[in-house]
Amino acid sequence: MYKIEFDPSSGSYYFQAENGLAYICQFRNRAGDLSPVLGIYDIEIWEFEFVCIASDVQNRGFKKFDKKVSATISNLLLKYFIHELRVILYVCDTADGRHRERHKLFKYWYNNLDEQENFTRIPIAIDLDNKNSGLAVSAHGCVITRKDFPHPEILQRELIDKAASIIGPKIGLFQPNSPTTST
Amino acid sequence: MTIKITISEDSQLGQVIKKMMAEKKAFREAAASGNFVEYCKKNNIKGDKPFDCPESPLSI
Numbered sequence: 001m002y003k004i005e006f007d008p009s010s011g012s013y014y015f016q017a018e019n020g021l022a023y024i025c026q027f028r029n030r031a032g033d034l035s036p037v038l039g040i041y042d043i044e045i046w047e048f049e050f051v052c053i054a055s056d057v058q059n060r061g062f063k064k065f066d067k068k069v070s071a072t073i074s075n076l077l078l079k080y081f082i083h084e085l086r087v088i089l090y091v092c093d094t095a096d097g098r099h100r101e102r103h104k105l106f107k108y109w110y111n112n113l114d115e116q117e118n119f120t121r122i123p124i125a126i127d128l129d130n131k132n133s134g135l136a137v138s139a140h141g142c143v144i145t146r147k148d149f150p151h152p153e154i155l156q157r158e159l160i161d162k163a164a165s166i167i168g169p170k171i172g173l174f175q176p177n178s179p180t181t182s183t
Numbered sequence: 184m185t186i187k188i189t190i191s192e193d194s195q196l197g198q199v200i201k202k203m204m205a206e207k208k209a210f211r212e213a214a215a216s217g218n219f220v221e222y223c224k225k226n227n228i229k230g231d232k233p234f235d236c237p238e239s240p241l242s243i
Contacts, residue, residue: 007241010213010223011230014241022243024219026210026230033199046233049207051214053243079234086233091203123185126200129192139204 001071004079013076017066025050025076030089035158041151045159046080047089050106073109077144081119084148087155091126091141103140110144118147219243 002015013025028047031039038045050073080086090106092099110121126139143159145152190197206228213222220241223229 005239006236008238010220027233029231053214125185125187127189
């Protein structure tokens with residue numbers, strides 16, 4: 001795997017791959033944005049985001065498959081999950097049309113996570129509707145916890161069900177605790 | 184099984200999602216700018232640090 005370093009000015013974890021790509025990852029603490037009930041249980045929700053940048057012109061747009069990248073991301077995520085109360089929220093929006101590629105890549109990394117059997121992944125799909133303009137933004141992603149995460153019901157209620165309960169009963173699209181299946 | 188959620192942009196959670204999307208867009212723009220670190224500084228884009236790691240300035 002590659003060496004992971006932290007850039008303090010941008011708050012990014014990064015590593016340089018042999019194929020000339022630099023992988024830059026950020027974590028954002030979402031505690032302040034979400035339900036305070038999560039804090040009462042000391043549940044930490046951090047959003048994970050990543051980009052890769054060609055660090056030289058020759059490799060721009062060329063992404064040769066590199067197993068060490070997967071191993072490095074796996075190591076990064078394992079370092080994050082230092083205790084059982086941590087949760088990762090990964091959300092990938094559709095705005096630039098490359099969401100499927102990112103989502104597929106993240107799913108690949110998760111499936112190749114060391115000790116993957118010790119983690120739980122819940123895929124989510126979010127539609128953000130604007131009643132006035134009719135425009136909608138879609139996002140796909142997942143919530144990942146360690147298998148020994150002690151409050152799955154709190155997480156389900158405060159992070160997942162609450163989102164549905166805000167809009168679902170009003171327009172009948174979604175009933176709390178009965179997730180719809182999507183492909 | 185995927186959990187599907189539809190959220191009104193007008194709701195409190197909708198505003199949180201909008202904020203997350205805006206930050207993601209800014210993060211991608213930083214990556215596309217050709218000078219990631221400078222772009223982040225100018226636009227106040229900064230991640231948090233949930234665990235310790237050797238620090239080294241990024242030069243991209």
